[in-house]
């Protein structure tokens with residue numbers, strides 16, 4: 135099912151102060167796709183999910199499923215599933231009984247208990263109680279149980295954040311493939327940038343209740359429209375410049391830019407898009423070996439630049455170098471923030 139959110143707003147009053155938890159938030163989630171909402175703690179992610187699920191009422195805005203508004207439908211009738219950070223399995227039921235329970239009110243279930251257990255790779259664990267499962271297995275079980283209920287949209291609130299890194303990686307690949315097999319329409323919220331980039335069909339960067347930018351992970355990484363998005367998704371050099379068509383003048387010379395512009399602009403350049411050359415313009419102040427690459431800090435007057443190269447570049451701190459861009463600099467759309 136396609137989910138549409140239009141201009142959603144929600145404020146809370148807390149100790150006489152207004153908190154705008156969700157502000158002018160619009161979003162479309164295509165049927166069968168996974169949207170990841172990435173943002174720092176407190177930016178309104180859980181509030182947004184609660185509004186979609188109907189656990190909270192928006193101040194304004196609409197939410198629709200396949201073009202039908204659901205704002206007046208009570209939460210239990212919306213057909214929206216919710217999976218939380220902490221496992222929500224029933225402590226006194228085996229895994230297969232929990233899944234059977236979720237299937238029990240379906241007259242024609244899409245998948246059987248056996249199929250669901252198999253797709254989730256949990257057949258061998260079917261007779262276990264939650265306390266006999268690891269944290270990752272419990273989360274996988276909770277997701278399977280939610281899928282058994284065939285939600286129109288499944289919402290997941292930081293479902294992997296309590297798990298340690300290697301387990302999280304494996305689990306998120308499994309969940310991704312489970313969603314593909316079942317063509318689940320889902321929204322997952324997280325503050326983990328790596329998770330957002332690795333999993334999303336559509337990635338949305340959220341900050342202070344607003345959606346800053348939405349698109350594929352690659353398009354957001356390569357072409358952020360503002361410095362906050364650039365910074366959430368990786369390291370970024372932000373450089374002031376004077377644009378003139380397809381070039382911009384910077385303190386270290388003209389650079390090609392990704393779209394025509396005129397006048398004062400800010401440019402975003404990923405550290406790995408610079409090359410180091412023998413030269414004079416920049417002084418190397420720091421070199422850090424990081425395994426997969428080497429991180430360099432360079433200065434030229436007031437300007438500090440971060441460069442990532444492979445580790446075969448043979449320069450040392452104290453030496454002078456020039457830099458060259460391997461792809462045009464990205465012109466940010468706003469002038470501040």
Ligand code: ADP
Nearest residue numbers: 146147148153155174175176177178179180181
């Ligand atoms: P996130 O899930 O991204 O960490 P939340 O949606 O939980 O963010 O919270 C967004 C903002 O709204 C925070 O400033 C939080 O303190 C505030 N907030 C959330 N729920 C309530 C509530 N019921 N009453 C008052 N303030 C709330």
Ligand code: MG
Nearest residue numbers: 179180181291
């Ligand atoms: Mg939250």
